[in-house]
Amino acid sequence: MNERELIAQLVPQLPLNDRVIAGAGDDCAVIDLGLAADWVLFKIDATLEGVHFARDAEPRAVGHKALGRCLSDVAAMAGKPICALIALGLPAQFDPARVREIYAGINTLARRYQVAVAGGETSLSPDRLTLTVSLLGTVPQNHCVRRSGARPGDGLWVTGELGGSILGKHLAFEPRIQQAAWLRARFDLHAMIDLSDGLSTDARHLAQASEVGAELTAESIPISAAAWRRADDNASAALRAALNDGEDFELLFALPDSEHMALQAAWPKAFPDLKLTAIGTCTATRGLRLRQGNTLLELHEHGYDHFA
Amino acid sequence: MNERELIAQLVPQLPLNDRVIAGAGDDCAVIDLGLAADWVLFKIDATLEGVHFARDAEPRAVGHKALGRCLSDVAAMAGKPICALIALGLPAQFDPARVREIYAGINTLARRYQVAVAGGETSLSPDRLTLTVSLLGTVPQNHCVRRSGARPGDGLWVTGELGGSILGKHLAFEPRIQQAAWLRARFDLHAMIDLSDGLSTDARHLAQASEVGAELTAESIPISAAAWRRADDNASAALRAALNDGEDFELLFALPDSEHMALQAAWPKAFPDLKLTAIGTCTATRGLRLRQGNTLLELHEHGYDHFA
Numbered sequence: 001m002n003e004r005e006l007i008a009q010l011v012p013q014l015p016l017n018d019r020v021i022a023g024a025g026d027d028c029a030v031i032d033l034g035l036a037a038d039w040v041l042f043k044i045d046a047t048l049e050g051v052h053f054a055r056d057a058e059p060r061a062v063g064h065k066a067l068g069r070c071l072s073d074v075a076a077m078a079g080k081p082i083c084a085l086i087a088l089g090l091p092a093q094f095d096p097a098r099v100r101e102i103y104a105g106i107n108t109l110a111r112r113y114q115v116a117v118a119g120g121e122t123s124l125s126p127d128r129l130t131l132t133v134s135l136l137g138t139v140p141q142n143h144c145v146r147r148s149g150a151r152p153g154d155g156l157w158v159t160g161e162l163g164g165s166i167l168g169k170h171l172a173f174e175p176r177i178q179q180a181a182w183l184r185a186r187f188d189l190h191a192m193i194d195l196s197d198g199l200s201t202d203a204r205h206l207a208q209a210s211e212v213g214a215e216l217t218a219e220s221i222p223i224s225a226a227a228w229r230r231a232d233d234n235a236s237a238a239l240r241a242a243l244n245d246g247e248d249f250e251l252l253f254a255l256p257d258s259e260h261m262a263l264q265a266a267w268p269k270a271f272p273d274l275k276l277t278a279i280g281t282c283t284a285t286r287g288l289r290l291r292q293g294n295t296l297l298e299l300h301e302h303g304y305d306h307f308a
Numbered sequence: 309m310n311e312r313e314l315i316a317q318l319v320p321q322l323p324l325n326d327r328v329i330a331g332a333g334d335d336c337a338v339i340d341l342g343l344a345a346d347w348v349l350f351k352i353d354a355t356l357e358g359v360h361f362a363r364d365a366e367p368r369a370v371g372h373k374a375l376g377r378c379l380s381d382v383a384a385m386a387g388k389p390i391c392a393l394i395a396l397g398l399p400a401q402f403d404p405a406r407v408r409e410i411y412a413g414i415n416t417l418a419r420r421y422q423v424a425v426a427g428g429e430t431s432l433s434p435d436r437l438t439l440t441v442s443l444l445g446t447v448p449q450n451h452c453v454r455r456s457g458a459r460p461g462d463g464l465w466v467t468g469e470l471g472g473s474i475l476g477k478h479l480a481f482e483p484r485i486q487q488a489a490w491l492r493a494r495f496d497l498h499a500m501i502d503l504s505d506g507l508s509t510d511a512r513h514l515a516q517a518s519e520v521g522a523e524l525t526a527e528s529i530p531i532s533a534a535a536w537r538r539a540d541d542n543a544s545a546a547l548r549a550a551l552n553d554g555e556d557f558e559l560l561f562a563l564p565d566s567e568h569m570a571l572q573a574a575w576p577k578a579f580p581d582l583k584l585t586a587i588g589t590c591t592a593t594r595g596l597r598l599r600q601g602n603t604l605l606e607l608h609e610h611g612y613d614h615f616a
Contacts, residue, residue, distance in 0.1 A: 001404045003430050009404070010411050014425040015418045019390055024427025031391050031426065033446065034343055044352075044393040044442045046431050082327055083339050085352040087440050096309045096317070103318050110323045117322040118339065119332025122311050123354045127435040132395050134352045134442035138341065 025209070026146050027076035027194060028137070039144055041079040041137040045069045049128040053171065059098045061171035062131070063105025069196070070135035071113060071175035072249045076194035077146065078184035079139035081177065083116045087132040089125025102131070113177055143184050150191035150210035150254035152284040157263070158277055160250040162199055163227025163241035173249040180251060182270055187263060192253040200243045200299050202252055203280075204288050210254070216243075216280035216299075218292040243290075243299070254282055333517070334454055335384035335502060336445070347452055349387040349445040353377045357436040361479065367406050369479035370439070371413025377504070378443035379421060379483035380557045384502035385454065386492035387447035389485065391424045395440040397433025410439070421485055451492050458499035458518035458562035460592040465571070466585055468558040470507055471535025471549035478555040488559060490578055495571055500561040508551045508607050510560055511588075512596050518562070524551075524588035524607075526600040551598075551607070562590055 011024045021039055022030035028041040047066040049055055067084060074081045086106065090099070110117050115135075139145075150156075159176055176194070183189055193206045199221070207214045223242040231237035255263060260278065267276045283289075288299040319332045329347055330338035336349040355374040357363055375392060382389045394414065398407070418425050423443075447453075458464075467484055484502070491497055501514045507529070515522045531550040539545035563571060568586065575584045591597075596607040 003398065006398075006402075006404050006407060007430060009408065011427070013411065013415055014427070015415050015423070016426070017390070017422055017424040020424045020426050022426075023424065029391065029393060029426035031444065033341065033348065033390070033444075034346070035341060038342070040341065040348075040444070042391065042393060042426065042442070042444060044395045044428050044440065046395040046397060046429065046433075046438075046440060048397070048431065048433060050434065051432050082325070082341070083337065083350065085337060085350060085442065087352045087354040089354060089356070089438075090311065090314075094314075096314050099314060100317065103321065107321055107323050114325055115323070116325040116328045116331065116339075118324070118328050118330075118337035118350065119319070119322070120352050121354065122315060123356065124359050125354075125356060126358065130354075130397075130438075132352065132354060132440040134350070134393065136339065136341075136348070136350060136444070 022146060027073040028079070030144060035138070037140055038138040039141050041074050041077055041139055043070045043073045044132065044134045046130060046132040048130045057171060059101035060105030063102040064109050065171050066131035066133050067106045067109050068173060068175050068249065070133045071177055072194040072196070074135060074137040075176045075180040076192050076251060077139055077144055078180045078189060078192065079137040081113055081115045081135055081137040083118050083136045084110065085118060085134045086120035088120065088122045089130035090122060091126060091129065092124060145184065145189045145192040147191050147193050147206050147209035150206060150212050150282045152212055152282050153257055154190050154254040154282040155257055155260050155278050156203070156214060156216070156252065156254055156280040156282060158199070158222065158250055158252050158279050160248065160275055161222040161224035162195065162248050162250065163224050163238065163245045164230045165226065165245055165247040167226040167230065169226065170247040175249065176251045179271060179274065183253065186266065187259050188256055190254040190256065192251055195248040195250045195252055196246060198244045198246045199252065200288065201301070206252060206254065207282065207288060210282070213283040213286040213288065214280055215283050215289045215291055218290055220277055220279050222275055222277045330454060335381040336387070338452060343446070345448055346446040347449050349382050349385055349447055351378045351381045352440065352442045354438060354440040356438045365479060367409035368413035371410040372417050373479050374439035374441050375414045375417050376481060376483050376557065378441045379485055380502040382443060382445040383484045383488040384500050384559060385447055385452055386488045386497060386500065387445040388489070389421055389423045389443055389445040391426050391444045392418065393426060393442045394428035396428065396430045397438035398430060399434060399437065400432060453492065453497045453500045455499050455501050455514050455517035458514060458520050458590045460520055460590050461565055462498050462562040462590040463565055463568050463586050464511070464522060464524070464560065464562055464588040464590060466507070466530065466558055466560050466587050468556065468583055469530040469532035470503065470556050470558065471532050471546065471553045472538045473534065473553055473555040475534040475538060477534065481557040483557065484559045487579060487582065491561065494574065495567050496564055498562040498564065500559060503556040503558045503560055504554060506552045506554045507560065508596065509609070512609070514560060514562065515590065515596060518590070521591040521594040521596065522588055523591050523597045523599055526598055528585055528587045530583055530585045
């Protein structure tokens with residue numbers, strides 16, 4: 001049994017209550033705590049030495065990634081992050097200077113988005129340093145963007161460039177908090193997800209949650225320089241990297257076709273340094289397909305499964 | 309440098325914002341999300357195989373402990389728990405039946421207190437199974453009980469019996485959610501903490517946060533049967549266990565002397581099966597002392613320091 005099969009067994013058993021608007025299966029849990037206009041976004045993510053970062057990774061970047069992963073999930077629901085807690089797992093022999101630098105990375109990113117770090121806890125973690133971050137945010141109830149709102153005919157858009165994150169971006173990505181807030185305020189976002197498992201997997205997640213299919217256009221997928229580098233400039237290997245590599249931490253979203261032109265015109269003025277690309281369309285036919293020239297390929301499950 | 313010295317360096321650097329009522333240093337972080345009458349309680353706690361439970365521990369009890377530790381912290385602030393997330397770390401080779409039993413333990417405890425488990429995330433944890441739980445709760449703003457409100461002359465009370473938790477209670481304790489809510493509704497709780505590091509350490513935490521001292525009466529400290537068993541019926545060893553053993557997960561609280569008689573009368577009717585004991589007094593003189601017959605001993609730092 002792999003991780004996904006196990007989760008599929010566990011999730012239906014989890015107890016819920018009338019405060020839960022969205023539980024397992026979206027980027028954040030969505031909770032109604034009784035605020036007049038907002039829902040609360042609630043997220044947890046673990047970042048482990050030897051799994052999510054190498055032992056010799058730059059400590060500030062490790063801290064940046066640990067908090068950034070949660071921020072990216074709040075961005076995916078167009079929310080505002082407010083407060084984080086950190087569970088720090090430390091080996092018996094630890095280097096205090098390294099831990100201070102990790103926290104400097106956390107704190108710098110937190111300050112950039114006015115996020116408080118309201119403490120947490122420390123425990124012994126004999127084998128490796130671990131950072132588990134929990135994050136609280138809010139989102140207006142009428143503007144909470146979930147994975148499940150895409151409709152046939154919607155355009156699919158992606159920020160930034162994809163693939164090859166392992167060469168460095170996975171430790172240095174910028175969570176798309178600002179972009180998501182800007183989009184939410186101006187456009188009718190139908191569905192959104194952050195790319196953590198790879199475009200092909202996360203596009204499938206969004207499509208499945210929305211009960212639609214999707215067709216991506218190979219020529220339009222923005223391939224990063226790192227993906228080209230990893231692929232030794234081989235075009236099909238670079239495309240595969242952009243489709244399947246994890247940890248891009250970019251946004252994938254679905255927008256009605258009627259807003260296509262307006263978004264294309266407004267984006268470069270708001271974010272001149274960040275690419276935005278229309279990469280495909282939602283379809284009534286389920287499944288995920290890739291159009292490459294005259295051929296249409298069925299895309300099967302790919303991406304990142306820790307227990308594959 | 310040990311864990312506490314490191315934390316003392318890290319905490320003053322953490323960024324805060326105007327939503328944070330209480331950050332690091334209380335049982336939960338206290339956040340103002342804009343609710344009319346309530347504050348939000350926010351907690352994270354990691355539970356690791358080989359650190360917080362043995363590899364052969366009963367799986368349901370492991371799940372119970374992982375969630376129960378967070379519930380105990382919400383109880384310590386007299387709050388109502390609402391929603392949990394779980395970060396599950398799984399070795400590459402895991403036993404699905406064991407994980408299902410762990411979740412059965414989590415879910416049973418969650419249902420008992422109407423707590424939702426709104427998902428979380430799973431990641432590879434190569435060496436050991438880990439469960440990090442984050443919990444959201446609420447507490448009325450005018451009834452949030454912190455560590456810092458004790459005053460000289462207040463009585464110090466403790467629920468249950470102390471010491472020897474390692475013989476079993478550390479996996480089977482009941483978080484004192486109901487008792488804390490009952491106390492809050494009827495009495496003027498000045499300060500409260502849950503006993504996770506051991507009475508001597510946690511009494512010191514409460515006293516230091518309140519800028520008072522405390523005097524405990526040795527004869528009144530409720531020593532558990534497990535503490536006696538561990539001490540081979542040696543009275544001073546059993547007392548030391550009750551003072552210094554960790555993971556009792558009972559409540560220690562400070563109450564004005566004027567409410568002493570009323571509490572002593574009302575408690576046994578409300579909770580006939582749970583002991584409540586007045587164990588000492590808060591004092592203007594700082595420090596922690598133990599009165600044993602005619603002698604007064606200074607208690608120095610004890611309890612549980614993972615990195616001592």
